[in-house]
Amino acid sequence: xxxxxxxxxxxxxxxxxxxxxxxxxxxxxxxxxxxxxxxxxxxxxxxxxxxxxxxxxxxxxxxxxxxxxxxxxxxxxxxxxxxxxxxxxxxxxxxxxxxxxxxxxxxxxxxxxxxxxxxxxxxxxxxxxxxxxxxxxxxxxxxxxxxxxxxxxxxxxxxxxxxxxxxxxxxxxxxxxxxxxxxxxxxxxxxxxxxxxxxxxxxxxxxxxxxxxxxxxxxxxxx
Amino acid sequence: xxxxxxxxxxxxxxxxxxxxxxxxxxxxxxxxxxxxxxxxxxxxxxxxxxxxxxxxxxxxxxxxxxxxxxxxxxxxxxxxxxxxxxxxxxxxxxxxxxxxxxxxxxxxxxxxxxxxxxxxxxxxxxxxxxxxxxxxxxxxxxxxxxxxxxxxxxxxxxxxxxxxxxxxxxxxxxxxxxxxxxxxxxxxxxxxxxxxxxxxxxxxxxxxxxxxxxxxxxxxxxxxxxxxxxxxxxxxxxxxxxxxxxxxxxxxxxxxxxxxxxxxxxxxxxxxxxxxxxxxxxxxxxxxxxxxxxxxxxxxxxxxxxxxxxxxxxxxxxxxxxxxxxxxxxxxxxxxxxxxxxxxxxxxxxxxxxx
Numbered sequence: 001x002x003x004x005x006x007x008x009x010x011x012x013x014x015x016x017x018x019x020x021x022x023x024x025x026x027x028x029x030x031x032x033x034x035x036x037x038x039x040x041x042x043x044x045x046x047x048x049x050x051x052x053x054x055x056x057x058x059x060x061x062x063x064x065x066x067x068x069x070x071x072x073x074x075x076x077x078x079x080x081x082x083x084x085x086x087x088x089x090x091x092x093x094x095x096x097x098x099x100x101x102x103x104x105x106x107x108x109x110x111x112x113x114x115x116x117x118x119x120x121x122x123x124x125x126x127x128x129x130x131x132x133x134x135x136x137x138x139x140x141x142x143x144x145x146x147x148x149x150x151x152x153x154x155x156x157x158x159x160x161x162x163x164x165x166x167x168x169x170x171x172x173x174x175x176x177x178x179x180x181x182x183x184x185x186x187x188x189x190x191x192x193x194x195x196x197x198x199x200x201x202x203x204x205x206x207x208x209x210x211x212x213x214x215x216x217x218x219x220x221x222x223x
Numbered sequence: 224x225x226x227x228x229x230x231x232x233x234x235x236x237x238x239x240x241x242x243x244x245x246x247x248x249x250x251x252x253x254x255x256x257x258x259x260x261x262x263x264x265x266x267x268x269x270x271x272x273x274x275x276x277x278x279x280x281x282x283x284x285x286x287x288x289x290x291x292x293x294x295x296x297x298x299x300x301x302x303x304x305x306x307x308x309x310x311x312x313x314x315x316x317x318x319x320x321x322x323x324x325x326x327x328x329x330x331x332x333x334x335x336x337x338x339x340x341x342x343x344x345x346x347x348x349x350x351x352x353x354x355x356x357x358x359x360x361x362x363x364x365x366x367x368x369x370x371x372x373x374x375x376x377x378x379x380x381x382x383x384x385x386x387x388x389x390x391x392x393x394x395x396x397x398x399x400x401x402x403x404x405x406x407x408x409x410x411x412x413x414x415x416x417x418x419x420x421x422x423x424x425x426x427x428x429x430x431x432x433x434x435x436x437x438x439x440x441x442x443x444x445x446x447x448x449x450x451x452x453x454x455x456x457x458x459x460x461x462x463x464x465x466x467x468x469x470x471x472x473x474x475x476x477x478x479x480x481x482x483x484x485x486x487x488x489x490x491x492x493x494x495x496x497x498x499x500x501x502x503x504x505x506x507x508x509x510x511x512x513x514x515x516x517x518x519x520x521x522x523x524x525x526x527x528x529x530x531x532x533x534x535x536x537x538x539x540x541x542x543x544x545x546x547x548x549x550x551x552x553x554x555x556x557x558x559x560x561x562x563x564x565x566x567x568x569x570x571x572x573x574x575x576x577x578x
Contacts, residue, residue: 057300057507057508057509058509083509083510083511084297084298084300084509086510086511086512088510110424110425111424111427112427113427113429113514114512114523114525114538114540116525116540118527118535118536119536130525130538132512132523132525132540136424136438136440139445139446141512143512161425161427162426162548163425163426163545163548165548166545166547166548167545174261187254188253188254189253189254189257189577189578190257191254198259198262199262203262205259205262205263205265205266
């Protein structure tokens with residue numbers, strides 16, 4: 001995975017990023033000391049750590065949370081990894097709402113802090129829909145991912161976290177991913193009649209809906 | 224209402240369904256300032272994109288810049304040197320004060336108190352002067368670089384900050400004299416736009432708006448970045464989550480920011496201001512979500528690298544956009560005149576809502 005560019009990165013790596021991976025069971029929580037203001041941040045004073053040559057940034061994750069998740073929802077979990085101390089779970093698209101409910105109610109991830117998508121056009125299922133969750137109780141973040149092919153619908157999590165409403169609309173607006181069960185799925189940033197989905201990789205940066213621009217702005221190009 | 228209404232702080236358009244003077248429901252129509260920042264990011268190198276983030280929340284550019292630089296640093300697995308982190312903290316806290324001052328001035332203006340605006344801009348000007356002396360720009364500063372800072376603090380930097388902080392203590396009292404006990408102010412803000420803690424969390428609301436609802440949560444404490452773990456400060460919280468509480472929370476935050484600045488200038492560590500990052504940044508493949516406490520709430524950057532010089536994807540989680548979602552909940556049942564107060568109290572910047 002690590003394609004090791006020849007930047008002189010390792011020398012100045014005081015972050016102590018990777019030790020966490022050797023103790024996966026507690027790997028996510030220690031990143032965030034809850035309310036201890038003064039000395040608690042481990043990354044900072046760790047400056048004299050000797051440079052560690054092999055930088056493996058993505059490691060399999062198997063902490064308590066993942067174990068509980070497996071026990072409850074078993075097959076819905078495709079992959080659990082840790083990337084730069086962040087827990088990332090790839091889960092089954094069809095069961096997303098069930099998973100979201102479980103994480104909110106049982107694991108106390110009460111806030112959906114971010115929802116977005118990434119387009120990988122060469123992959124069989126080109127879209128990643130990415131949800132960043134936060135738990136106030138545990139002071140912990142968790143990232144959920146589902147894969148979706150071009151015409152596949154993703155279940156909407158608005159019923160679980162109302163915060164998803166505008167964010168799913170934005171993803172629909174920019175990627176054309178349809179969220180099944182969304183109360184009012186329509187464009188949010190672009191005009192309603194706009195054709196095309198700008199954040200797809202096959203949408204060029206200079207591309208625009210020329211017909212819309214001509215009709216509504218009375219000019220040839222908005223560029 | 225809007226998009227050219229003076230109280231909408233830019234180009235927010237709100238469709239209101241009214242029963243006489245009462246608001247039944249509302250719908251925000253946004254996107255007038257959409258520039259496709261996230262698309263631009265995919266076509267620029269990591270460094271080239273940095274100035275663009277200043278243009279989202281253009282009244283708190285330093286904070287947006289800090290979030291982006293730290294996100295890319297996390298992706299590169301480097302960390303800025305201690306000196307750079309302390310200077311970053313000072314500038315970011317000054318920016319928080321400047322942003323809150325702009326908010327206070329315009330919010331009071333919306334509600335009908337004209338005077339605070341002039342007072343607030345007087346102090347904000349001093350902060351902008353410090354920015355200008357530091358990096359040459361006042362608003363879209365591009366103050367930080369990935370890996371640290373480009374500019375060393377200028378000779379009288381500490382003195383300037385100290386003088387500002389000393390003066391500022393009595394200045395906050397002046398604002399409070401004008402507003403805190405003012406009967407009109409209380410009448411227009413108390414009980415207006417109440418947001419409960421449960422609603423605030425459900426809508427993903429962060430920043431002063433969340434804290435005014437009684438949730439004691441601040442990323443500076445929950446996941447300290449820059450040099451925040453070294454300083455003592457309090458997180459002010461409200462009780463009822465109304466417009467008046469949000470006002471009090473922001474006033475107290477300015478005091479706390481001032482204290483952080485004073486602690487920080489006492490001891491700025493010596494040493495380099497730039498970590499060793501190459502001229503060409505090629506972060507190892509992977510992804511990072513990094514959030515910091517901007518003046519308006521949690522600003523998060525989700526950056527995906529495919530190992531090339533340009534980000535594969537940059538997603539920005541703007542606090543204004545998410546907080547504005549709760550507007551409908553806050554405005555229902557209130558009078559049209561209160562809508563103006565509620566738009567003001569969320570403290571949105573449309574450049575950030577629309578990106």
